[in-house]
Amino acid sequence: MTLSAALTTHHLAKSFGSTRAVQDVSLTVQAGETLALLGPSGCGKSTVLRMVAGLERPDTGRVEVGGRDVTALPPEARHIGLVFQDYALFPHLSVLDNVAYGPRMRGAARGEAHGRAQEALVLVNLPELAARKPAQLSGGQAQRVALARALATNSPLLLLDEPLSNLDERLRAELRNDLRELFRRVGAGVLLVTHDQREALALAGQVAVMRAGQLVQTGAARTVFDQPATAWVAAFLGWANVLGREGGQALLVPENAVRLGQGDIFTLISRHATEAGETVTVAHPLGPLTLNLSAREVGMIDGQTLRLAVAEARVREVMDDRQG
């Protein structure tokens, strides 16, 4: 028996007037796998998610959930767990009834729906808050309840749109760890939209990078972060050294290609103090190299110079698609 993917989109496209919000997006999320959709503001991430959820109708293309074509189905018939920012909790219902709402809508008897809701609240570590009203929850607790509501549907696919936004840094870090563990336990496919690279790396095994409505790179998260396919992807993912060349190419110099204290002596163009040490830019024949130095490494600066070697085997040349 071949297992169906939790989600497959086939050539999804959507325009709003003359804005081509999404063009030809095909992606797959396997059961038990988390895929993070990454890209700058306005690149079409939410529109992809909304088409998968059934909240937006694609102009062309298909959506399959668990091997079933759901393109023509309304959201409630798709069997997807949603955690969207604008999917607020019902203020007049208790936490338990909020979480039980999905199973109830799908025809579960009250007792069974409450049982599932209790289980979901245990999964997100909030079983003791079942009787509260949403107004009596902190921001982090409300996010967990929203997640429990999605989990209680027992859906094979969860969609999360910026699930940790609106939370302070401490809560984000805490929930990030919990979510990873939770996704692993429930075994659903998860499609996650985030603009936070750290969140993507922490939560998702797979990433898909979007630019101007199109997917530009998809693959294992570690591979995409370590081996961006183009200069634009590298710059978007926060690579410090994407050095333009003649002829539309660029060199990607990873931090681990730079060996301090060996090789030739280069002049520093700029220096800025950071919490950990300094960020410096070195005039190097490959181009201006920006390095994050620890306090110990700052001690290797001699006058306004630094001795370093670049391991050229670790430097990759890619297409420079940053313009346009």
Ligand SMILES: Nc1ncnc2c1ncn2[C@@H]1O[C@H](COP(=O)(O)OP(=O)(O)OP(=O)(O)O)[C@@H](O)[C@H]1O
């Ligand atoms: N209902 C709509 N009507 C008109 N244009 C829209 C609509 N929804 C989205 N757009 C446009 O489609 C493009 C993609 O928007 P989308 O919200 O999918 O981007 P996004 O990547 O999720 O952005 P962000 O990270 O800022 O949320 C944008 O240019 C946006 O202005």
